[in-house]
Amino acid sequence: MTSIYDEHSWLEQVRFAKPFGKETKVASVTVSVIGSFVTRRIPEDLPLLFQGGIAIDPRNDTPMEMDAYSIYLALKALERTSGRDYSTERTALVEAVVGQMQICGGFWSHGAWTGSRREVHMRFTAAAIRLLAEALEDGLVNDPELIVDALERHLSFSERLSCGLWFLHDTLETEWAGVAHPHKPRRNKAWSSSEKNCLVLNTHMDTLSTLLHVMRRVPMRDQDKVRFQLLVREGLHSLKAVLMPSVSLRWRTFAAVDSIIRSVVFASYIGRLPRSRHLERKVLKVLRIGILGAYFSLRRAIRSHIPAFAFPDGYLERDISLMGASFEYHVVNAYDLARLMTQAREYGLAVDDGLFDRCDELIDAAINYAIGSSYWKYHLATTSETTRAILLCEAILLRASSLEPSGIPKGWIKAYCAIRRVLPPSAAILGYDPFIVAGASPNLLPPDRCDLIRLRSGKTLMIDLETAEISLPSGSPVDRFHGLIPATQ
Numbered sequence: 001m002t003s004i005y006d007e008h009s010w011l012e013q014v015r016f017a018k019p020f021g022k023e024t025k026v027a028s029v030t031v032s033v034i035g036s037f038v039t040r041r042i043p044e045d046l047p048l049l050f051q052g053g054i055a056i057d058p059r060n061d062t063p064m065e066m067d068a069y070s071i072y073l074a075l076k077a078l079e080r081t082s083g084r085d086y087s088t089e090r091t092a093l094v095e096a097v098v099g100q101m102q103i104c105g106g107f108w109s110h111g112a113w114t115g116s117r118r119e120v121h122m123r124f125t126a127a128a129i130r131l132l133a134e135a136l137e138d139g140l141v142n143d144p145e146l147i148v149d150a151l152e153r154h155l156s157f158s159e160r161l162s163c164g165l166w167f168l169h170d171t172l173e174t175e176w177a178g179v180a181h182p183h184k185p186r187r188n189k190a191w192s193s194s195e196k197n198c199l200v201l202n203t204h205m206d207t208l209s210t211l212l213h214v215m216r217r218v219p220m221r222d223q224d225k226v227r228f229q230l231l232v233r234e235g236l237h238s239l240k241a242v243l244m245p246s247v248s249l250r251w252r253t254f255a256a257v258d259s260i261i262r263s264v265v266f267a268s269y270i271g272r273l274p275r276s277r278h279l280e281r282k283v284l285k286v287l288r289i290g291i292l293g294a295y296f297s298l299r300r301a302i303r304s305h306i307p308a309f310a311f312p313d314g315y316l317e318r319d320i321s322l323m324g325a326s327f328e329y330h331v332v333n334a335y336d337l338a339r340l341m342t343q344a345r346e347y348g349l350a351v352d353d354g355l356f357d358r359c360d361e362l363i364d365a366a367i368n369y370a371i372g373s374s375y376w377k378y379h380l381a382t383t384s385e386t387t388r389a390i391l392l393c394e395a396i397l398l399r400a401s402s403l404e405p406s407g408i409p410k411g412w413i414k415a416y417c418a419i420r421r422v423l424p425p426s427a428a429i430l431g432y433d434p435f436i437v438a439g440a441s442p443n444l445l446p447p448d449r450c451d452l453i454r455l456r457s458g459k460t461l462m463i464d465l466e467t468a469e470i471s472l473p474s475g476s477p478v479d480r481f482h483g484l485i486p487a488t489q
Helices: 010-016 066-082 087-103 122-137 144-155 201-217 222-243 249-267 275-305 329-347 353-372 375-384 390-400 410-420
Strands: 029-032 039-042 054-057 158-161 164-167 450-454 460-464 469-471 477-479
Touching: 029 066, 039 066, 054 066, 054 087, 066 087, 066 122, 087 122, 122 144, 122 201, 144 201, 144 222, 164 201, 164 222, 201 222, 201 329, 222 329, 222 353, 249 275, 249 375, 329 353, 329 390, 353 375, 353 390, 353 410, 375 410, 390 410, 410 460
Parallel strands: none
Antiparallel strands: 029 039, 158 164, 450 460, 460 469
């Protein structure tokens, strides 16, 4: 068995191994893939997920397991709604993920940024672990210890802060990797972290969600479960600390100025314009580039000295050490925080109620910021390049689960429909995702231009994408309304 620590090129093995097998010719559907955030028609686009029999990232042809997990869930959704059997396709996905695990000596490796065999991305490995948990329940993997051992390896990439435990984004944040970070993060010691720790919020939350998910679904020894519960509590302690509102005058002053500048940046994103307005597009682009160059380096330095993630206007920062211009992670943070709070509540773990209240407040504020500020312009402008906006739809579905249908904010449903009119459904919207929805009813398909969603609470909503109406599946009105898409579109 080849180890990732061998000196010869493990990426070459991935690229030139035996290719993925036969094409399938059955009814298909286009989905938004959560990972690389591309669209794929399944099942016939399955060969595009592989290179050399290994699941890969189509953006750079390096190993990546998130797309495989997303497509696995989508295939299960199709099985539930259509009655078809996609076990052959799902088995191929499992074999690809397990195969990469074996090639790398028992744990995955990626090399997405540096090509190094010691570059591992924890968002990818978390998705791989969740895929194996699905496969275990589906009878495609028969050893729960395989999953528990992988989870142990994943959790080892963590760091103790003054406020609890923090799970890392990738191994480039460790001395073990021995590789320079290509994005040149600013060194900081926020919350007593090591200088290499970028403190990436979304990956910390994703690991906590994965840990809770595995504890619920994978058989394990009692002592393992007790130890994992302790890690969850320590991870939630650090999460609460970094999400608490800052009372510092310096922070509040910075946040007020930053809110204005971010609004200008987001307003500079515009969709397609007629030829007569191309000059306007160029002027706005020059303005945006100028602000990004002149302000965001200074902004990073300020954030390293007065670190915080939750801005008073509802914006959620991704990290502390990087440039801060990956604006799409505002929605990723809202999505990951909503998933984590759902998992924590459903697991029944005894935690501080103040954490739940604070996180619910932040999720709602983040959704409202995404759809009610100039961020909406940025959000819609990027849908021509990526399907990441579908995560906002999923965050809305998770929060809607805790509300009565008549209490779901109308603006949320309008935004959901605006995105869905542009982007194809995710696996959750198709009918299966153990984090987002309760699962579709067998052989029940929604009418055209409608989404039929069974929420985590068990309530079922019919969402008319054309009129932005929601109703009960029987058709009786719940909260019918008509309205324009937010003015910032």
